[in-house]
Amino acid sequence: MSDDASLDEFLGDESGDHAETGASAPSDDGEATTATEPAADIxxxxxxxxxxxxxxxxxxxxxxxxRRWQQAGGLxxxxxxxxxRA
Structure with missing residues (x-):
């Protein structure tokens, strides 16, 4: 196994709880599990x-x-x- 840190180690709150972010977190058996969170507000x-x-x-x-840019609902x-215009 590599000594490099996984990006998953940087997700979640200070307690290490990954459920609030909807991120994958390693389970006890070493396999990644995905916490579910409603995406309605995203x-x-x-x-x-x-x-x-x-x-x-x-x-x-x-x-x-x-090359085309968005403007008034079209490209x-x-x-x-x-x-x-912004």
Whole structure:
């Protein structure tokens, strides 16, 4: 076995309780077990950028672009992107 620390050792509260984080924790037999926690309050990640090697249509002007950014619910090319807007 390696002397390297497992990332699981850094999860949980100070008491070492992994159940609150939903992280995998080693069981008594050495196998990892996963504590369950409702994910209802976790927001999924939102993409802000898309890349396509063949290019894809800009949702605003229709031009083909390899790189497109989120704007107003669609993916737009660099020319249509409002860079001043947050």
């Amino acid at each position: 927001e999924p990640a939102t993409t802000t950028y898309a890349w396509s090697g063949e290019g894809a249509a800009c949702d605003e002007c229709g031009e083909t672009a390899e 737009v090319c660099p020319g249509c992107k409002d860079w001043d």
